[in-house]
Amino acid sequence: MTVLEAIQRSTEFLAKKGVDSPRLQTELLLAHLRKQPRMRLYLEFERVLTPAEVDGFRELIRRRGQREPLQHIVGSTSFCGFEIAVNRDVLIPRPETELLAERGWTFLNQLSTINSQPSTALDFGTGSGCLAIALACKCPTAEVYAVDISSEALALARENAARHGAAERIRFLHGDGFAAAPAGARFDLIISNPPYIPTAEIASLEPEVRDYDPRGALDGGADGLDYGRRLAAEGARFLKPHGRVMLEFGDGQAESLREILQQQMWIVEAIEADYTRRPRLMVARRADSPADEPSAARSQPG
Numbered sequence: 001m002t003v004l005e006a007i008q009r010s011t012e013f014l015a016k017k018g019v020d021s022p023r024l025q026t027e028l029l030l031a032h033l034r035k036q037p038r039m040r041l042y043l044e045f046e047r048v049l050t051p052a053e054v055d056g057f058r059e060l061i062r063r064r065g066q067r068e069p070l071q072h073i074v075g076s077t078s079f080c081g082f083e084i085a086v087n088r089d090v091l092i093p094r095p096e097t098e099l100l101a102e103r104g105w106t107f108l109n110q111l112s113t114i115n116s117q118p119s120t121a122l123d124f125g126t127g128s129g130c131l132a133i134a135l136a137c138k139c140p141t142a143e144v145y146a147v148d149i150s151s152e153a154l155a156l157a158r159e160n161a162a163r164h165g166a167a168e169r170i171r172f173l174h175g176d177g178f179a180a181a182p183a184g185a186r187f188d189l190i191i192s193n194p195p196y197i198p199t200a201e202i203a204s205l206e207p208e209v210r211d212y213d214p215r216g217a218l219d220g221g222a223d224g225l226d227y228g229r230r231l232a233a234e235g236a237r238f239l240k241p242h243g244r245v246m247l248e249f250g251d252g253q254a255e256s257l258r259e260i261l262q263q264q265m266w267i268v269e270a271i272e273a274d275y276t277r278r279p280r281l282m283v284a285r286r287a288d289s290p291a292d293e294p295s296a297a298r299s300q301p302g
């Protein structure tokens with residue numbers, strides 16, 4: 001079987017199994033098997049695969065056909081240019097969360113040009129560690145804390161941090177949200193991509209998400225906003241006066257989350273859309289915070 005034949009047959013198979021972008025997925029898996037860039041396949045369409053390659057590729061395609069995520073099969077994904085290992089203990093980092101990371105490090109870097117003290121950030125629900133690692137690497141003077149309730153997730157987050165030389169710069173904390181933070185700690189930035197899927201919607205998610213992302217990384221309670229309520233109610237005690245809370249949220253949750261924050265004396269500075277133009281992240285500060293510090297907002301509240 002040639003490379004092109006293998007790609008065509010597997011694309012058809014994955015399409016029948018309901019996999020999105022089956023041709024791309026097929027090419028990525030073959031490139032992974034052959035340890036070469038995907039584009040290289042295009043130069044080798046007529047090359048005949050060895051029997052070992054055929055067997056190996058068949059197995060990868062079988063797994064993908066069972067809707068196992070590509071990232072689990074290849075073992076990692078890219079987040080803000082950092083390779084992040086993933087497994088069933090952590091949510092696969094999503095491209096839309098890169099926006100949150102970028103807002104976070106921009107704010108920390110702005111602060112560090114003003115303050116002589118290192119800026120501090122808390123990543124609430126760190127999972128694979130993607131946000132904490134991006135903050136630590138893009139803002140080298142920041143002190144980053146990363147909390148998760150899952151010790152398995154934290155183990156992988158630590159490995160990911162070590163891979164990027166950030167293990168010494170991130171303090172990983174095991175526990176239930178702010179309860180895990182050091183006593184008396186106050187942060188410049190509290191950043192979180194919390195679980196925000198309404199419980200009843202989990203069953204109808206794509207199998208890649210429903211069956212492979214950890215339930216504890218998805219389930220945001222009846223309306224998906226349990227963690228938003230928690231962050232709004234508890235966050236103020238852990239934030240410095242000029243600090244910011246930056247949160248990712250789900251489809252259709254922007255207005256409810258804004259209300260939740262406002263009821264707890266937060267000012268919503270910005271609501272930003274993701275690459276698909278859906279509102280996806282919220283930046284807030286305390287209503288009584290000083291007004292003459294860096295703005296974390298790029299756009300105004302919608």
Ligand SMILES: C[S@@+](CC[C@H](N)C(=O)[O-])C[C@H]1O[C@@H](n2cnc3c(N)ncnc32)[C@H](O)[C@@H]1O
Binds near residue numbers: 090153
């Ligand atoms: C949606 S995932 C986000 C993971 C990662 N920050 C990302 O953006 O890809 C939410 C994470 O919050 C963690 N989590 C859930 N409840 C928590 C709690 N009460 N305290 C700390 N972490 C929690 C989950 O274990 C999961 O790793």
